[in-house]
Amino acid sequence: xxxxxxxxxxxxxxxxxxxxxxxPGLLFYLVYHYLPIWEARLAFQDVRIIPPNIWVGxxxxxxxxxxxxxxxxxxxxxxxxxxxxxxxxxxxxxxxLLLNEVRSANYRKFVQSVIYLPHYLSWxxxxxxxxxxxxxxxxxxxxxxxxxxxxxxxxxxxxxSIRWVLVFSEMWRSAGWDSLIYFAAIVGISQELYEAxxxxxxxxxxxxxxxxxxxIAPTIATLFILNVGLFLSQGFDQVINLSxxxxxxxxxxxxxxxxxxxxxxxxxxxxxxxxxxxxxxxMILIISAHTxxxxxxxxxxx
Amino acid sequence: MFTNSRxxxxxxxxxxxxxxxxxxxxxxxxxxxxxxxxxxxxxxAEVPGMSGLEVLPRxxxxxxxxxLIQNPNVQRGFLNAAIITAAGTVIAVLGTxxxxxxxxxxxxxxxxxxxxxxLVTVVFDPGIIPEFFVMKNIGLLNSYxxxxxxxxxxxxxxxxxxxxxxxxxxxxxxAAELDGANPFQTLWYVIVPVAKSSIAMITLFYxxxxxxxxxxxxxxxxxPDKWPLQVVLRxxxxxxxxxxxxxxxxxxxNTDVNQISIRALKAGMITLTIAPLVLIYPLILKYFTKGTMxxxxxx
Numbered sequence: 001x002x003x004x005x006x007x008x009x010x011x012x013x014x015x016x017x018x019x020x021x022x023x024p025g026l027l028f029y030l031v032y033h034y035l036p037i038w039e040a041r042l043a044f045q046d047v048r049i050i051p052p053n054i055w056v057g058x059x060x061x062x063x064x065x066x067x068x069x070x071x072x073x074x075x076x077x078x079x080x081x082x083x084x085x086x087x088x089x090x091x092x093x094x095x096x097l098l099l100n101e102v103r104s105a106n107y108r109k110f111v112q113s114v115i116y117l118p119h120y121l122s123w124x125x126x127x128x129x130x131x132x133x134x135x136x137x138x139x140x141x142x143x144x145x146x147x148x149x150x151x152x153x154x155x156x157x158x159x160x161s162i163r164w165v166l167v168f169s170e171m172w173r174s175a176g177w178d179s180l181i182y183f184a185a186i187v188g189i190s191q192e193l194y195e196a197x198x199x200x201x202x203x204x205x206x207x208x209x210x211x212x213x214x215x216i217a218p219t220i221a222t223l224f225i226l227n228v229g230l231f232l233s234q235g236f237d238q239v240i241n242l243s244x245x246x247x248x249x250x251x252x253x254x255x256x257x258x259x260x261x262x263x264x265x266x267x268x269x270x271x272x273x274x275x276x277x278x279x280x281x282x283m284i285l286i287i288s289a290h291t292x293x294x295x296x297x298x299x300x301x302x
Numbered sequence: 303m304f305t306n307s308r309x310x311x312x313x314x315x316x317x318x319x320x321x322x323x324x325x326x327x328x329x330x331x332x333x334x335x336x337x338x339x340x341x342x343x344x345x346x347a348e349v350p351g352m353s354g355l356e357v358l359p360r361x362x363x364x365x366x367x368x369x370l371i372q373n374p375n376v377q378r379g380f381l382n383a384a385i386i387t388a389a390g391t392v393i394a395v396l397g398t399x400x401x402x403x404x405x406x407x408x409x410x411x412x413x414x415x416x417x418x419x420x421l422v423t424v425v426f427d428p429g430i431i432p433e434f435f436v437m438k439n440i441g442l443l444n445s446y447x448x449x450x451x452x453x454x455x456x457x458x459x460x461x462x463x464x465x466x467x468x469x470x471x472x473x474x475x476x477a478a479e480l481d482g483a484n485p486f487q488t489l490w491y492v493i494v495p496v497a498k499s500s501i502a503m504i505t506l507f508y509x510x511x512x513x514x515x516x517x518x519x520x521x522x523x524x525x526p527d528k529w530p531l532q533v534v535l536r537x538x539x540x541x542x543x544x545x546x547x548x549x550x551x552x553x554x555x556n557t558d559v560n561q562i563s564i565r566a567l568k569a570g571m572i573t574l575t576i577a578p579l580v581l582i583y584p585l586i587l588k589y590f591t592k593g594t595m596x597x598x599x600x601x
Contacts (some may be wrong), residue, residue: 018403018410021403022400022401022405022416025401026416032436032452040428095327101317101320102324113587114331115331117583121514124539131539132572138353138565139354140337140353203313233427241536258429258431259430262430268431272431276429279428283426
């Protein structure tokens with residue numbers, strides 16, 4: 001017993017400065033991450049003006065499951081995420097492949113420094129830019145449509161277009177920046193492989209197909225799995241800034257729904273239940289993604 | 303550019319097509335931004351007739367900018383954003399660096415459990431409502447602190463720093479220990495200089511995150527006088543609240559302000575919000591690209 005106590009004392013004497021360093025970070029994680037997890041018990045309660053709240057079990061989850069609005073929101077989330085995955089995911093790979101073909105380092109740096117920029121803009125700013133660019137009266141896109149002899153399209157208030165607005169604004173923001181990780185992977189491919197391919201008489205496209213793409217395949221696989229893992233957690237900032245009353249029912253996703261019914265309408269318990277539902281599904285997705293990625297490529301998500 | 307003697311005419315056309323495709327991407331990325339900058343510097347009388355394709359100002363005028371700079375909402379928004387960004391970044395960089403250095407100690411008792419606790423927060427997010435109630439319960443609602451502290455330690459950056467700190471050669475650390483340095487001194491005199499560019503990179507990351515933060519500010523700060531620039535911009539551009547922006551008197555009356563089209567004001571406001579980012583963008587390019595190329599950045 002005494003020996004154990006002495007060990008503990010010795011250990012403390014050695015490590016205490018590091019615990020001091022940890023303290024602010026741990027306090028942050030407690031307040032912003034662990035207290036909310038505890039607070040999420042609200043999903044199983046009914047809110048009363050005078051505390052304590054009443055425990056109601058899974059009532060709110062049952063209500064969600066039978067709510068046509070929530071089911072629509074869930075459907076929107078899945079459809080929009082799938083559209084983004086299909087149409088956005090390949091673009092940065094293509095951009096990286098093109099960038100790698102550029103022989104002038106200056107031209108390549110020029111292109112890179114422009115196309116990375118939108119990644120650093122907030123969705124408030126991008127929403128402003130998007131609305132201006134898509135304006136039916138004087139937006140650049142409709143000017144081009146007009147030059148081709150067609151009528152302008154009111155993209156932001158057109159229920160048929162609005163999901164595509166989400167896809168293309170996300171592409172505008174991230175296709176450039178996301179190409180960086182593939183470009184880094186391409187640069188890491190051994191030059192000898194290219195030389196060997198050239199000896200065999202391979203042209204530009206053959207080298208891309210037989211050397212570059214196999215070389216970045218693990219990166220592509222990891223990022224694809226990661227994207228699937230984050231399937232449900234994409235686009236809150238985007239949707240909240242690009243939404244309006246006309247198109248809301250087509251692009252309302254789980255996160256915006258939680259915000260709307262929780263903080264705007266005041267149905268706290270129902271909103272917490274919806275958020276918790278998404279949190280649990282998201283957790284299952286990301287842990288599966290990590291496990292699959294680890295098994296497939298040896299590299300996990302974290 | 304075309305010195306490769308083996309290239310056939312077909313390959314040259316191919317190459318030109320590749321360069322053009324990338325140039326098209328540059329145009330599509332930059333044109334919408336340049337257009338808004340151009341509108342904000344144009345003669346207000348010319349703005350209503352401007353096409354969305356134009357990227358040069360029509361006549362040069364600073365009317366929009368002088369109006370924006372004199373607007374009390376914009377001034378307060380800028381100041382609030384500066385306060386939140388400065389405080390948020392300093393606290394985040396300090397908090398993350400200290401925590402990373404402690405967790406880089408392989409034999410620190412409790413290290414694994416703390417890493418696991420951090421990882422859980424990456425994987426599981428209970429949503430915004432519980433967090434809102436925590437802020438309410440601890441009395442941070444309507445306080446700058448709720449927004450400043452929100453990203454004090456961002457898990458991904460923490461993980462990046464831990465990995466980097468673990469790579470610092472142990473000879474350096476032993477030398478410091480022999481000189482009688484305590485862990486704080488080792489961090490300050492040995493680790494920080496070695497990991498200087500990574501810490502600079504993370505500082506820039508946090509600067510951008512804090513400057514761009516609008517949602518936490520929007521829900522936690524009820525008092526419009528505390529809103530950072532992003533929320534002021536959102537109120538004007540997304541919510542279409544002209545009154546808050548130019549004042550009730552100016553919306554209906556035929557004043558100077560009303561002469562300047564709302565379109566030009568919005569363009570100016572967007573440009574103003576981007577401006578600080580564009581100023582630090584060269585630094586971002588320098589450090590971020592280097593960091594990503596060395597495999598230090600994920601996601």
